[in-house]
Amino acid sequence: MAGKMGWAAGAAFGMALVAAGPVEAKTIKVSPGEEGAAERLQEALIVAQPGDVVEMGAGTFTLVDGLSLDVANVTLRGAGAAEGGTVLDFSGQQGAGEGLLVTSDDVLLTDFAVINTRGDGIKSKGADRIVYYKLRVEWTGGPKETNGAYGIYPVESQDVLVDSVLVRGASDAGIYVGQSRNIIVRDSIAMENVAGIEIENSFSADVRDNLVTKNTGGILVFDLPSLPQQGGHSVRVFSNLVLGNMTPNFAPKGNIVASVPTGTGVLVMANRHVEIFDNVIEDHGTANVMIVGYRYEHKDPKYQPLPLQILVRDNLHGRAGFAPAMPGGAELAAAAGGSLPPVLWDGAGDAVVLDKVGALTLGLADLSKPQSAASPAPVDLSGGTVPPALPEIVLPASMEAKVR
Amino acid sequence: MMRRAAVLLCMASCLALMGGVAARGGDEGAASVEAARADAIAAPALPTKLSAFALFAGNDPARPRASLRYTLRTPLFSDYAHKDRFAVLPPGQRAQIAANGTIEWPVGTILVKSFGWPDHKDGHPVETRLLIHRSDGWLALPYIWDADGRDATLALGGRRIDVRFTAPDGTAHAIRYGVPNKNQCKECHSLNGTVVPIGPKAANFVAMADAAALSAWFDNPAALAPTMPRWDQPGDGSVADRARAYLDVNCAHCHNPAGSASNSGLFLRWTDPVNVNYGIEKRPTAAGRGSGGMDFAIAPGDPDRSFLLYRLDHLEAGIAMPEVGRSTVHVEGSALLREWIAQMPPSGQGGAR
Numbered sequence: 001m002a003g004k005m006g007w008a009a010g011a012a013f014g015m016a017l018v019a020a021g022p023v024e025a026k027t028i029k030v031s032p033g034e035e036g037a038a039e040r041l042q043e044a045l046i047v048a049q050p051g052d053v054v055e056m057g058a059g060t061f062t063l064v065d066g067l068s069l070d071v072a073n074v075t076l077r078g079a080g081a082a083e084g085g086t087v088l089d090f091s092g093q094q095g096a097g098e099g100l101l102v103t104s105d106d107v108l109l110t111d112f113a114v115i116n117t118r119g120d121g122i123k124s125k126g127a128d129r130i131v132y133y134k135l136r137v138e139w140t141g142g143p144k145e146t147n148g149a150y151g152i153y154p155v156e157s158q159d160v161l162v163d164s165v166l167v168r169g170a171s172d173a174g175i176y177v178g179q180s181r182n183i184i185v186r187d188s189i190a191m192e193n194v195a196g197i198e199i200e201n202s203f204s205a206d207v208r209d210n211l212v213t214k215n216t217g218g219i220l221v222f223d224l225p226s227l228p229q230q231g232g233h234s235v236r237v238f239s240n241l242v243l244g245n246m247t248p249n250f251a252p253k254g255n256i257v258a259s260v261p262t263g264t265g266v267l268v269m270a271n272r273h274v275e276i277f278d279n280v281i282e283d284h285g286t287a288n289v290m291i292v293g294y295r296y297e298h299k300d301p302k303y304q305p306l307p308l309q310i311l312v313r314d315n316l317h318g319r320a321g322f323a324p325a326m327p328g329g330a331e332l333a334a335a336a337g338g339s340l341p342p343v344l345w346d347g348a349g350d351a352v353v354l355d356k357v358g359a360l361t362l363g364l365a366d367l368s369k370p371q372s373a374a375s376p377a378p379v380d381l382s383g384g385t386v387p388p389a390l391p392e393i394v395l396p397a398s399m400e401a402k403v404r
Numbered sequence: 405m406m407r408r409a410a411v412l413l414c415m416a417s418c419l420a421l422m423g424g425v426a427a428r429g430g431d432e433g434a435a436s437v438e439a440a441r442a443d444a445i446a447a448p449a450l451p452t453k454l455s456a457f458a459l460f461a462g463n464d465p466a467r468p469r470a471s472l473r474y475t476l477r478t479p480l481f482s483d484y485a486h487k488d489r490f491a492v493l494p495p496g497q498r499a500q501i502a503a504n505g506t507i508e509w510p511v512g513t514i515l516v517k518s519f520g521w522p523d524h525k526d527g528h529p530v531e532t533r534l535l536i537h538r539s540d541g542w543l544a545l546p547y548i549w550d551a552d553g554r555d556a557t558l559a560l561g562g563r564r565i566d567v568r569f570t571a572p573d574g575t576a577h578a579i580r581y582g583v584p585n586k587n588q589c590k591e592c593h594s595l596n597g598t599v600v601p602i603g604p605k606a607a608n609f610v611a612m613a614d615a616a617a618l619s620a621w622f623d624n625p626a627a628l629a630p631t632m633p634r635w636d637q638p639g640d641g642s643v644a645d646r647a648r649a650y651l652d653v654n655c656a657h658c659h660n661p662a663g664s665a666s667n668s669g670l671f672l673r674w675t676d677p678v679n680v681n682y683g684i685e686k687r688p689t690a691a692g693r694g695s696g697g698m699d700f701a702i703a704p705g706d707p708d709r710s711f712l713l714y715r716l717d718h719l720e721a722g723i724a725m726p727e728v729g730r731s732t733v734h735v736e737g738s739a740l741l742r743e744w745i746a747q748m749p750p751s752g753q754g755g756a757r
Contacts, residue, residue, distance in 0.1 A: 042561035046586050064564065064580075066721075066728075068587035094564070095582050097727035103587075103597070103664075119692060119722030125667065126597060148722055149692025155667045172692050179667050226680050227669040227689060228661060254688050254695035254711065296687070299680050 025051030032059035032086070045069045045076070053077055056112060060087040066096025072104040075402075078112025081136040081166070086112040098123040098153070102130060108402045110134050116141075121170070123153040129396055130154055132162045133403045139169030143192045143250050150176040151193065154183075156229070161399050163187055171250060172257050173198035174215065177205065179229040184393050185210065194251040195220045195260060196242075201227050204234045206393040211241045216249045217257070217264040218242040218281075223271050224256060225294070225303035233272040236390050237279065242266060243318075244283035249325075261286040261325035270294040273309040273387055282318020286325050287340065288357075289315070293348030293367045305367055306349035309387040313354040317342045327371050335376065336360065345379065346371075353381035437469060438495050445512060445536055454532055454547040454556035457514060459492065463555055465518050465529050472621045473612040476603055478635040478649045483581055483732040484571050485519040488529070489603070492516065493621065501627035505606035513537040515601055521569035528553050530565055531583045535593070535601050542599040544589030560586045571732070579731040588728045591664045592657045602657040607632040607674065608649075632674060635740060647744035648674060650737055654726065670701060683712050684748075691715075694723050704748035713741055 028044045030037065038061055044054045050073040058079035067088070069076065078086025090099045099117035102109070102124040113136035114121045121137035124130045137151035151167035154160045155178040162185040167174035174193035177183050183205035189212075190196035196212035198220040199205045212218040219242060223232035242265045251258040260267060263285025268274050269292050281288040289312055294305035321340030324333050333339050341358025345351055347365045363375035437458045444456040451457065461467040471490040479487065493499065494512030502508055509515070514536050520529035529549055536543045547556035548563060562585030568578045584592075593599045606628055611618055618625035633641030635650040652674040658665040659672040668689050671681050680686050683701035688694070688711065696714035703709040715725035716738050724730060 039561045039563065042585055042587075046560045065562065065582065065585075068585070068591070070587045070590060093721045094580060095721050095728060095731075096588075097722065101587075101591075103590075103594075117722070118720060119694075119727075120690075125664070146693065149690060149694075153690075155690075172690075176690075178690065224687075224689065226686060228666060252693050252695050253697040254699045255691065256687065299685075 025049070025053070027053045027055050029055045029057065031057035032061045033057070037061055038063050038065075042067055045071070045074075048074045050074065056086045058084060058086055060089050062092065063088055063090050063099070064092050064094045066093070066098055066101060068096075068101040068103070069107060070103045073106040074104070075108040075110070076100075076112070077108075077110050080111050081113050081134050088112060088114045090115065090117040093118045098148075101125070102127045105129055106398070107131070108133065110402075112136075113138065115139070117148045119148045120153045121148060121151040121167070123150070123155070124157060125154075126156045127154065128158045129399055130157060130160055131399050131402045132165055134163075135165045137165070137167045137170075137174075139171075141169070143169055143171075143194075143247055145171055145250050145252055147171040147250075149173075149255075151190075152176070153178070155179050158182060159395055159399060160184070161186075161395055161403070163403050165189075166191075168192050170194065171252060172255055173220070176200065177202055179227060182393060182395065184208070184395060189213075190215060190218075192247055194247075194249060194257045196245065198222060198257070199232070199235050200224065201230050201232050202235070203229075203232065204390075204393060205236070207235070207237045208239045211243070213241070213243040213245065214247050215245045216247050216251070216262050217260040217267050218245040218284075219266045220257070220260065221266075221268045221271050221274050222256065223269065223294070223304070225298040225300035225305070230300075230302070231272070231304055232270070233274075234390050235271060235273075236275045236277075236393075237266055238275070238277045240279045242279055242281040242284075242288075246283065246285055246323075261290075261329065263287075263323055263325055264290055265320070266290070268292070268307050268310055270305045271307060271310070272304070273390065274307070275311045275313075275387075275390055277311070277313045277315060280316045280318070281342070282316075282320070284320045284342075285323030286321070286329065287344035288317050288320040288342040289353075289355075290344045291349075291351045292346040293364075295346070295364075295367055295371070307351060308349045310349070310351035311354075311387055312343065312351065312381075315355050317355060317357045328374065332360075332374070332376055341378070343381070345381065346374075350384060351381055352384040352386050354386075434470065441492070441514070442494065442512065445514065445538060450543075450545060450558060450560075452558050454534075454558075457534070459514070459516055465532065465549075468516070471516070474604065475610045475612065476608050476653070477610055477630050477632050477640075478608060478646075478653045480603065480653050480729075481734040481737055482519060482729055483567070483579060484569060484577070484734075485521060485530075485581075488518040488520075490516050491604075491621075498621055498623045500623045501606050501625075507601070507604050507606060507609065509537050509601070511537050511539050515604070517603075521567065524567050524569045525553075530567065530581065531559075532556050533584075533589070535599075542593070542601065544593050544599050545586065546583050546589060548583055559583055562586075562588060571735070573735060575735075577732055581731055582729065584728055591728060592726075594658075594664050595660075596662045603653075606630070608653065636736065643740065643744050643747060647741050648678075650740060654737070658726070683710075692722060694725070696723070702745055702748075703750075705746065705750035707742040707745040710745050713738060713745065716741065 053075040056078045098120035105128040110133040139147040149172035151170040151174045160183040170193040173195035174190035175197045196215040200222045265281040265284045265288040320342035343359035347361045361379040473490040497510040518529035518532040549556040564580040567581040651672040656673040698711040701712040
């Protein structure tokens with residue numbers, strides 16, 4: 001199959017077939033070794049009809065522009081995400097804000113790698129029921145400020161599945177789900193990004209069974225003001241391995257993740273109803289779990305800046321708090337006898353922590369107070385009202401069928 | 405050839421030609437041309453060659469057949485390309501201007517835009533883009549002119565083309581000009597996920613036809629009231645108004661609540677209030693390196709700390725805005741925005757209208 005172009009891709013050169021009514025689903029094969037492979041791949045993504053598979057052969061596609069897909073129910077499949085598979089190499093990219101952009105519903109992306117995009121890796125916007133499965137998105141030069149921002153970046157979508165992917169080197173978040181609803185991120189590896197996995201301004205998400213290591217911060221659940229969808233809520237972070245996220249923050253300044261202290265395991269900022277349970281969280285110089293309000297000035301009267309109904313239970317904690325990297329962290333640690341406890345709360349909003357480890361409050365219930373005004377003190381957060389358990393996220397059967 | 409370049413690209417010449425061109429009908433073989441064009445529009449398979457649409461006499465881009473030629477008060481910047489725009493409408497039908505200023509073109513309309521530079525290929529266009537209003541909606545297609553210049557070929561996947569030209573300030577440029585692919589056409593022309601025209605709006609539309617001729621093209625030509633200032637004509641409006649016109653035309657097709665950049669929360673339409681969602685002290689959302697290490701899209705009074713400008717002044721993918729369609733910095737446009745931001749009182753309130 002590799003080295004030979006399918007009939008449909010060939011048709012793209014003669015007469016482009018578009019909207020000719022329902023036809024039988026077909027497979028369009030594109031091989032990286034042929035003349036004009038990049039252009040042909042983009043054409044295949046344009047002439048594909050709903051139900052079609054665009055199949056990329058093994059090898060490396062060298063791309064200078066972003067790819068995009070705007071046809072519903074198309075599968076983009078490579079020959080594997082690992083060595084010897086299919087690589088979309090954007091090292092010489094000249095245009096577009098991402099490597100691959102998907103703007104249609106019911107798309108499956110699987111079995112390929114995207115490397116060294118200048119902006120984001122793979123973005124899907126308004127792409128409902130998208131499935132990211134067995135993919136690799138990587139910046140191969142290691143953590144650098146000049147790497148692209150997000151690795152896998154679904155936004156403004158209903159029903160999102162990110163499953164069995166590896167993301168490495170993003171200068172913002174490796175796996176970032178923004179302004180979406182009904183989300184699962186599972187069985188994936190995020191390493192050497194600024195944020196490993198980030199759920200932002202989103203409703204109803206399960207982040208589970210992932211390995212999140214060597215990032216600056218492991219798993220972030222954020223809500224930010226002045227965006228079309230805000231009021232993030234109902235997020236479960238469970239059964240993850242969150243280990244040694246100690247890579248010095250390399251995000252370009254100004255971005256919100258540039259403020260994430262190096263050595264943070266799980267960080268919740270301004271959300272309602274977040275459950276963090278059954279994770280292994282260890283080796284974080286700042287904190288294994290941090291819960292804070294949004295402490296920047298903003299002009300959005302509709303924005304809810306507090307963490308509310310946050311539950312932390314049944315996590316296995318390793319070493320933490322030995323090198324707190326937030327402003328004034330060293331002084332705090334010194335005052336607390338050398339290191340901080342594994343759980344850190346800024347004192348805003350409310351949280352329940354049932355883990356049998358120490359917790360520290362900064363005593364900053366008032367969000368207008370800067371961190372320098374902190375009055376840190378040990379705190380017992382086990383006495384609050386435990387919020388009702390969130391239900392498991394269930395995705396449409398059509399999505400789960402694609403990864404079975 | 406130089407004379408032809410002048411005819412194609414010089415507005416004055418176009419205006420002089422217009423008397424003959426703008427009138428409807430009277431074209432030799434008009435009926436057969438219109439029949440061929442209607443077939444091309446309705447065909448299930450997209451025509452591979454631009455000539456199928458019978459847009460030009462002798463297929464010479466300098467000689468559009470009966471059509472409504474127009475220009476825009478403030479145009480989208482496209483690497484200093486000169487653009488030749490016209491509309492062809494189905495026989496006997498006219499466009500309507502809606503109350504909100506949208507021009508409603510009848511099904512069967514083609515909006516045609518050719519891109520070229522006076523000193524590149526003797527002024528012959530590099531590409532011609534079509535927006536075709538079919539019964540199932542608008543379709544955006546890019547055609548690249550063949551090497552012999554006799555026809556143009558559909559380029560669904562887009563292409564990079566080497567272009568050399570001299571900018572108005574005398575700077576010589578050699579760029580890899582990006583002809584957008586069909587999806588990129590839609591990225592900018594998308595409203596709630598469907599393709600729509602973006603340039604021709606009543607506030608910005610200048611028909612190159614006199615009042616009498618206009619009534620052949622529009623049901624209500626009096627509603628064509630170009631109110632938006634020309635971005636580069638100080639007599640047309642304040643720096644702020646001209647900057648806002650520039651942002652509307654160059655950014656707002658994506659940066660609106662139903663556009664491709666809806667998730668950014670940055671909305672730059674002419675009608676949007678100048679507040680945090682217009683970029684005033686707005687922190688980066690998903691800008692990545694595009695933040696340039698700065699805190700705000702627009703820091704009032706401080707253009708050097710406004711990453712909106714930083715993104716316009718860069719060409720590198722991942723930093724540059726717009727994300728598609730620009731391989732050259734628009735020095736003059738950037739200077740206008742710089743002046744506007746510098747004028748704002750640093751309080752952050754001064755940007756309000």
